[in-house]
Amino acid sequence: MARKIAFINYKGGVGKTSLIVNTAACLAKLGKRVLLCDLDTQSNASIWLLRLERWNTINATGTGSVYSLFDPGAARLSDIVVRDVVQDKGGEPLLPGLDLAPTAFNLVDLENEYIGDPRKPAYLVFQEQLAEIEHNYDFILFDCPPNILRASQCGVFSANEIYVPSNPDALSLIGFTLLVEKLQKFHQLSASFRTAAMGRPAQVEGIIFNAIKTGVDIEVPKMRMQLRLNQFKTAKRAGKGARIFDSIVRDAMVVRRAVTLGLPVLLIGGDPDEPAAGSNVVTDYRQVASELIRHEPV
Ligand SMILES: Nc1ncnc2c1ncn2[C@@H]1O[C@H](COP(=O)(O)OP(=O)(O)O)[C@@H](O)[C@H]1O
Numbered sequence: 001m002a003r004k005i006a007f008i009n010y011k012g013g014v015g016k017t018s019l020i021v022n023t024a025a026c027l028a029k030l031g032k033r034v035l036l037c038d039l040d041t042q043s044n045a046s047i048w049l050l051r052l053e054r055w056n057t058i059n060a061t062g063t064g065s066v067y068s069l070f071d072p073g074a075a076r077l078s079d080i081v082v083r084d085v086v087q088d089k090g091g092e093p094l095l096p097g098l099d100l101a102p103t104a105f106n107l108v109d110l111e112n113e114y115i116g117d118p119r120k121p122a123y124l125v126f127q128e129q130l131a132e133i134e135h136n137y138d139f140i141l142f143d144c145p146p147n148i149l150r151a152s153q154c155g156v157f158s159a160n161e162i163y164v165p166s167n168p169d170a171l172s173l174i175g176f177t178l179l180v181e182k183l184q185k186f187h188q189l190s191a192s193f194r195t196a197a198m199g200r201p202a203q204v205e206g207i208i209f210n211a212i213k214t215g216v217d218i219e220v221p222k223m224r225m226q227l228r229l230n231q232f233k234t235a236k237r238a239g240k241g242a243r244i245f246d247s248i249v250r251d252a253m254v255v256r257r258a259v260t261l262g263l264p265v266l267l268i269g270g271d272p273d274e275p276a277a278g279s280n281v282v283t284d285y286r287q288v289a290s291e292l293i294r295h296e297p298v
């Protein structure tokens, strides 16, 4: 069964998208079948992996984007998935096993214009369509915006695990705290729509520190985060085995450059099996991916 995982924090710009794209790429490189669902209307993950030209085609018409799932009959999730999304300019797959459910700017309409059936909220529509294809995957990852509004709810409702990308600052801690509060509310609201087959409602299972600059000591922010996490665990508002990941991702220029190149950092600079010698940010992402594989919720 696929592990379904949302990356979310109530703070923007902490590196959710960078972390999820690069971790997904490492998982695919390890031979895992991965589906990345872009649930952020900003479409950063989609633009990154499809590159602008292919994404523009989707954005211009809205056809093939996540929003079309909610337009009854327009498309199903299985129709919009872009298989082996990372390709070279000639269309040859560069990273087989990494698929994308792309989004476009029209996803914002889900929050306002969309009038669904109150007996069938958008997150249930999404979850049912995901259930049709999830057997094809080992990992299904949801890139969420920094909120739990409708688009994000699709990921949070379908997922069984949540990981919180964080920077070593007070705002990330606030974002995490707010997330846990909103999460409990959403789980209460959506409880009657859950079935046993869906597994447990997603709780925070881990915190991942991202974009750590050289020479910055993260012990104090880490300790504060640990204290907060412990409080939530005691109150049963976070997973029993939730922990701060040992792997941390350093701040590296190449992460910002990767977006322009339209590639996960793993594929930048030659042979993906042989990244530049020594320790670099690719090593960090690989470690996050391995730690994620090892860290099954208890
Ligand atoms: N490890 C990193 N090193 C350097 N820059 C990073 C790193 N992770 C993210 N960034 C940069 O930080 C900004 C926000 O990252 P992003 O992944 O879009 O965050 P979010 O999805 O949380 O809004 C982007 O410009 C991104 O390139």
Ligand SMILES: [Mg+2]
Binding pocket: 016, 017, 018, 040, 044, 144
């Ligand atoms: Mg993002």
